[in-house]
Amino acid sequence: MRAVVGRTFGGIDNLRLETVPPPAMVPGGVRIDVRAAGISFANLLFIEGKHQNKPALPFIPGTEIAGVVTEIAADVSTGLRVGDRVCAGQPSGSFAEQAVIEADNVFKIPDSLDFDAATHFPTIYATAYSSLKWRAALEPGETLLVHGASGASGLAAVEIGRALGARVIATAGGDAKIAIAREHGAHDAIDYRRDDFRQAVLDLTGSRGADVVFDPVGGEVFDKSLRCVAPLARLIPMGFASGQIPSIPANLVLVKNLTVIGLYWGYYMGWAKQRPDNALRAKVRGLFEELFSLFDKGLLHPLVDVALPLADFAEGLRRVEQRASIGKVVLRPGE
Structure with missing residues (x-):
């Protein structure tokens, strides 16, 4: 698969678009065909090695995606199905054509919510x-x-x-x-x-x-x-x-x-050393239900500033870095 890869910490110029093996399935995991990946200011800190979630090298940046479920681990019991349209959050790995994410952090999205706009929801x-x-x-x-x-x-x-x-x-x-x-x-x-x-x-x-x-x-x-x-x-x-x-x-x-x-x-997504208990996980799932309800009622209007092909990741990151965006900058790994 194609992915944006950082092999050293530094600025945007340290990143490269590479062909890498797809992520391996893990217990409790869900594989997603990534249709859209959101860019945030936190990504800039991440690639510089200044974010609290400091990854091992090499790394793939990105925390928020939307796409289609293509594979589900045998031990997953959250009601997800292959073919579901979902959004999901992870500490890294989103600027890629595929992602494997813990099922608790994958949420079905309304049919009326497109993939670009759905990247607003996970974080x-x-x-x-x-x-x-x-x-x-x-x-x-x-x-x-x-x-x-x-x-x-x-x-x-x-x-x-x-x-x-x-x-x-x-x-x-x-x-x-x-x-x-x-x-x-x-x-x-x-x-x-x-x-x-x-x-x-x-x-x-x-x-x-x-x-x-x-x-x-x-x-x-x-x-x-x-x-x-x-x-x-x-x-x-x-x-x-x-x-x-x-x-x-x-x-x-x-x-x-x-x-x-x-x-x-x-912390609520389980990315910190101390993981949330089942009650808090249920509260998080309820939060997403409330958010999607607000969207269905027309109270949320996720604004996409620009959607770019994955190869144009540097342009997207610089747009965020320079505060030139109004709304969210999105990458489309399939383009």
Whole structure:
């Protein structure tokens, strides 16, 4: 099969498109013919060897796929069948024509959901939903501040926040990205290139501030967010696309009764050393049922920025690296 392979850690130029043996079937595994593989900012950290999931060499990057089931291990009892249309998540191995993934991390998708759009669900929508509903307990009527709101993660948080009944304030850079955030459900949108988002959030909330902050950017954005939140606010540092990991001043956490919430979706998918128990696995499967229900109701609109042949993986990665994408960049291994 064809796959994108990294034989050393480094930048995008260290990757090559190669012909490699297909992955071997494993107990509890499902083989998938990959029709679409999503690209995320985390992939850039992964290929540099800076992600918490540091692979052995050589490696195939990519965590989220959609495709068709072609083989199922004999011990799998999740109700999957050969020919099922599915999405799935794995710590690596997705930029390839085939993948073998643990059955617990493979989910049937609605017939109305195409493969490109389905790549949003295994990590992007799942992370937004679990962080906002499970961890932050976002309530109807609360104010949610979403940074990076034109990227796949930010747009997912905007849509999930709107579906949960929150008032959503989004930040993004430039008129086109602001317009997209509004189209996907933001009640208010702030162009951080033109306006001071801290003051704008305070003005929009009558000086009260946001109740929940979803921040995939980090750095100065997180620092300023601490100064435009309401008492008892919850802040979720989802990533560090700025390249800077913020230090959290404990005095501000104390005087405002703030909660800073960590969420590593990989734990729920069984990618960490400590694996989730059966009850948590069932909760994860229920989460995907809820997400697909929201999609069927027309409340989620996964946006694909561009879909590229597998051979154009470098172009796709650079588009994400340069923050040129609006929505998700997808690779199609069959092309």
